[in-house]
Amino acid sequence: MIVMKFGGSSVANAERIRHVASIIKAYADRKPVVVLSAMGDTTDYLLEAAELALSGVVDISNVENLHRTTAKELNISVDNFEKLLDELKFLLTGISMLHELTKRTRDYLVSFGERLAVRMMSAYLAINGTPAKFYDAWDIGFISDSNFMAAELSEEVWDTIPAHLNSYAYGKDKEIPIITGFIAKDKKGYITTLGRGGSDLTATMIGAAMNAEEVQTWKDVDGILTADPRTVKNARTVSEVTYDEAAELAYFGAQVLHPRSMNPCRVKGTPVRVKNSYNIDFPGSVILAKRSGERPPVTAITSKKDIVLIDLVSTRMIGQSGFLAHVFNQFLKWEISIDVIATSEVSVSLTINTDKSLDELKADLERYASVDIKRGKSIVTVICDVTRSSEILQTAFSELAKEKVNVQMISQGASKVNISFIVDDSESNIVVKALHDAYFGE
Numbered sequence: 001m002i003v004m005k006f007g008g009s010s011v012a013n014a015e016r017i018r019h020v021a022s023i024i025k026a027y028a029d030r031k032p033v034v035v036l037s038a039m040g041d042t043t044d045y046l047l048e049a050a051e052l053a054l055s056g057v058v059d060i061s062n063v064e065n066l067h068r069t070t071a072k073e074l075n076i077s078v079d080n081f082e083k084l085l086d087e088l089k090f091l092l093t094g095i096s097m098l099h100e101l102t103k104r105t106r107d108y109l110v111s112f113g114e115r116l117a118v119r120m121m122s123a124y125l126a127i128n129g130t131p132a133k134f135y136d137a138w139d140i141g142f143i144s145d146s147n148f149m150a151a152e153l154s155e156e157v158w159d160t161i162p163a164h165l166n167s168y169a170y171g172k173d174k175e176i177p178i179i180t181g182f183i184a185k186d187k188k189g190y191i192t193t194l195g196r197g198g199s200d201l202t203a204t205m206i207g208a209a210m211n212a213e214e215v216q217t218w219k220d221v222d223g224i225l226t227a228d229p230r231t232v233k234n235a236r237t238v239s240e241v242t243y244d245e246a247a248e249l250a251y252f253g254a255q256v257l258h259p260r261s262m263n264p265c266r267v268k269g270t271p272v273r274v275k276n277s278y279n280i281d282f283p284g285s286v287i288l289a290k291r292s293g294e295r296p297p298v299t300a301i302t303s304k305k306d307i308v309l310i311d312l313v314s315t316r317m318i319g320q321s322g323f324l325a326h327v328f329n330q331f332l333k334w335e336i337s338i339d340v341i342a343t344s345e346v347s348v349s350l351t352i353n354t355d356k357s358l359d360e361l362k363a364d365l366e367r368y369a370s371v372d373i374k375r376g377k378s379i380v381t382v383i384c385d386v387t388r389s390s391e392i393l394q395t396a397f398s399e400l401a402k403e404k405v406n407v408q409m410i411s412q413g414a415s416k417v418n419i420s421f422i423v424d425d426s427e428s429n430i431v432v433k434a435l436h437d438a439y440f441g442e
């Protein structure tokens with residue numbers, strides 16, 4: 001059995017749905033379980049419709065037109081989801097009358113996107129000779145806590161998912177399951193969502209719980225690349241990365257899976273393969289516990305712009321631990337998370353990724369430290385074998401010196417798979433290119 005996950009842009013219109021259907025068909029003999037996101041920007045449309053409803057206007061024309069037009073182009077009957085559109089209109093009417101939108105209602109509302117998408121796809125597959133059956137995730141055992149908009153799946157899903165899908169995986173059931181990503185139900189039966197981009201987690205959870213051969217997430221690039229191809233023209237596909245590396249890649253700006261979504265597969269050792277829907281035969285990249293070959297010194301280079309660098313120097317004669325405790329407490333208080341950090345006895349430099357005003361945080365920090373806040377920075381991260389850091393840094397510094405770039409901070413991640421450099425935004429692309437040429441050849 002394999003799990004195949006297609007995101008919103010992969011199913012954005014009739015043409016794309018046909019294409020995805022042909023991919024599913026091509027994999028039919030590997031027992032695919034399919035996970036879908038909402039079509040295109042449907043989730044955003046639904047959130048916009050909710051805001052409008054709050055001001056008294058009920059309008060789902062965006063969502064309705066997209067789904068009706070697509071159904072027409074695919075020659076499938078709108079009967080497949082007419083009831084859902086009615087329910088959606090009722091819900092928005094309710095919101096518009098109450099002028100109230102709780103997180104719980106918001107989750108109920110956005111769930112329509114994925115529910116519409118699976119009905120569309122399964123109907124299309126079925127009328128074109130591939131028996132398929134749609135499921136709302138709770139129908140195959142997706143139970144979560146009640147933390148609406150960012151729900152955590154319950155431990156019992158490890159059992160409830162196989163209880164529902166074993167008859168397909170090992171039994172006589174022939175219809176390919178087409179399952180909603182992103183959504184679940186809590187113990188009381190209320191619909192929840194797993195956070196934006198949550199369909200990846202749905203897919204990896206099913207893959208891990210079912211002991212699938214692999215989980216495939218289909219994109220429109222050739223897998224995980226050595227750098228962003230918009231910056232580095234000759235970026236190439238990385239054939240294998242570990243779960244740790246993939247998590248760091250995601251944190252530091254690469255378009256991989258959300259780090260959280262890797263967890264179920266990491267627990268089970270289920271491989272996650274990133275595939276290109278426009279290059280079906282290409283193997284893509286696989287994320288796994290241990291690579292089959294030798295570990296290269298450098299795996300990939302990522303960058304993240306618009307970073308804020310904060311330099312703090314202690315102004316009080318307190319020990320380092322007291323100073324750091326104070327610093328971290330202020331970030332906790334203002335709910336700002338720190339990305340990269342470097343410290344000495346009396347000073348600490350750290351980066352955050354926010355466009356919030358930092359005046360209040362600054363005032364709090366200034367009780368113990370002199371504070372220097374600099375915006376417009378970039379983090380360039382080299383995902384690498386940190387046991388070879390001397391050689392990697394030597395190359396990096398000689399390249400950066402040639403480019404006359406001044407590194408403002410360096411940090412080596414605790415997970416031993418990355419080294420990060422902070423530079424000015426204006427230098428970021430130059431640095432990524434120079435480092436890529438040096439590590440991977442021009």
Ligand code: ASP
Binds near residue numbers: 007037
């Ligand atoms: N449709 C949801 C979102 O846009 C979930 C997903 O795409 O994974 O966030």
Ligand code: MG
Binds near residue numbers: 007008037038040043
């Ligand atoms: Mg989406």
